[in-house]
Amino acid sequence: MSDKPEKLITDDGLRLDGRRADEIRPMKIEVGVLSRADGSCYLEWGKNKILVGVFGPREAHPRRSQRADNAVIRYRYNMASFSVEDRARPGPSRRSIEISKVSREAFEPVIMTELFPKTAIDIFVEVLQADAGTRTAAINASSIALADAGIPMKGLITSCAFGKVDGQIVLDLNKEEDNYGEADFPVAMTQDGDITLLQMDGHLTPEEIKKGLELVKKGCKEILEIQRAVLRKKFETPVEEPEEET
Numbered sequence: 001m002s003d004k005p006e007k008l009i010t011d012d013g014l015r016l017d018g019r020r021a022d023e024i025r026p027m028k029i030e031v032g033v034l035s036r037a038d039g040s041c042y043l044e045w046g047k048n049k050i051l052v053g054v055f056g057p058r059e060a061h062p063r064r065s066q067r068a069d070n071a072v073i074r075y076r077y078n079m080a081s082f083s084v085e086d087r088a089r090p091g092p093s094r095r096s097i098e099i100s101k102v103s104r105e106a107f108e109p110v111i112m113t114e115l116f117p118k119t120a121i122d123i124f125v126e127v128l129q130a131d132a133g134t135r136t137a138a139i140n141a142s143s144i145a146l147a148d149a150g151i152p153m154k155g156l157i158t159s160c161a162f163g164k165v166d167g168q169i170v171l172d173l174n175k176e177e178d179n180y181g182e183a184d185f186p187v188a189m190t191q192d193g194d195i196t197l198l199q200m201d202g203h204l205t206p207e208e209i210k211k212g213l214e215l216v217k218k219g220c221k222e223i224l225e226i227q228r229a230v231l232r233k234k235f236e237t238p239v240e241e242p243e244e245e246t
């Protein structure tokens with residue numbers, strides 16, 4: 001790991017990657033990239049690279065996992081061993097189990113599970129390259145993959161973190177900021193702004209949290225626009241001009 005830079009934010013208010021406090025990293029999304037999945041998404045956010053496959057609704061196995069009135073949502077977050085600087089140990093870890101749980105819960109309020117009793121909806125997340133903010137990136141990608149699979153949802157889920165770096169509240173921390181910053185606060189929300197995930201690592205005052213949540217709202221709005229544009233492009237069928245009568 002590199003040493004702590006003297007300053008993470010310059011006197012001009014620029015961060016090491018050139019962003020201002022309220023800017024998210026560039027995001028690139030491809031939809032429908034896996035032919036065997038019902039829905040899929042590949043997302044790059046800064047240096048994060050995430051692949052998501054969604055399967056289902058399909059009969060839940062083992063049968064004892066079925067629910068009579070609902071579909072069960074299963075979310076598996078996995079980091080490829082080559083996704084981080086030092087090799088990540090393969091298999092589930094406390095961290096990946098926690099991320100899988102909170103991410104599943106972030107989707108539960110919007111997925112209309114009551115339409116598919118006894119089935120399972122599987123969301124598989126593979127982190128191919130990690131640079132801080134992988135849980136938020138994975139949630140944004142999963143939202144697209146679920147829509148691509150045609151899973152009925154009340155709306156998209158959008159996710160972004162804020163944090164504290166050199167005493168300042170900033171949006172969407174990168175790895176250096178995450179390593180040397182004072183706090184990281186990932187959030188996910190519905191398109192109406194209802195929060196479905198909220199975590200905090202570090203120390204923040206109530207005023208800092210209030211300011212950070214304002215930034216996150218702005219970030220999520222921008223991400224929602226990107227998600228909508230990608231889905232519009234995928235699903236919009238060109239309107240055929242009626243043939244002229246002769």
Ligand code: ADP
Pocket residue numbers: 084085086087088089095130131132133134135136175178184
């Ligand atoms: P998130 O990726 O959602 O921000 P964390 O705050 O737990 O989750 O992790 C921050 C970053 O630390 C990750 O994005 C990744 O770059 C790095 N990291 C996480 N786990 C490991 C690991 N096992 N080995 C090396 N780096 C890791």
